[in-house]
Amino acid sequence: MLTIDNLHAYYGKSHVLHGVSFTVGKGEIVALLGRNGSGRSTTAKTIMGLVDATGDVQWQGKGILGRKPFEIAHLGLGYVPENRDIFPKLTVHQNLLLGQKGSGKGSRWSFDDMYDMFPRLKERQHTEAGVLSGGEQQMLTLCRTLMGDPDLIIIDEPTEGLAPKIVELVGQYLQTLKGRGVSVLLIEQKLTIAMAISDRVLVMGHGSIVFEGTPDSLRADPETRKEWLEV
16 A cells, blocks of 8 residues: 655755655554664654655555645545644544545544543543643544545654553554454554554664564564664
């Protein structure tokens, strides 16, 4: 579905990504791992048209590099940024409503689906999003993106700063996506959740992919973990 080839990205004169190449298949969860500053978030932003880049980004056989972010979103890619970006003065339900594309008819996902996955959101559906806890805001931004019915969702650090119970809910959410055929590119620092739910893992270092394989193959490679992942 998603094919990245020889991707180079820049912030002004700063060269951040150096020839990144990988794929994400239909219904596949691929984890993009690495330390802070390795280029993971820049990769996500580049796919979504938020960073200047060269190379090739193919989505379902069509080149999307250079398109505007809203155009890319309407092609079926969802993006959950690290900073969540909820609308604080709107209610939970209104935030979810804004996530829909068009009327929402024909979507795989309904409001009831969101509230079934995260019952806490149902309890707070008429509450302004700005007063939610960090965990509740993360639930909301995950669900708002899903209301747009994407075929692939890019999720940047969904468990950062969350309590263990909420981390478990996020893991269940990701498994639910996979069960309905939605592909996931998961940017994550917590190896435990990434290794538990991913079909494949990629490790980034200094703006390049330095490892690609299964979770089991990464577990069996202590040198890679020590050099590129462990603090």
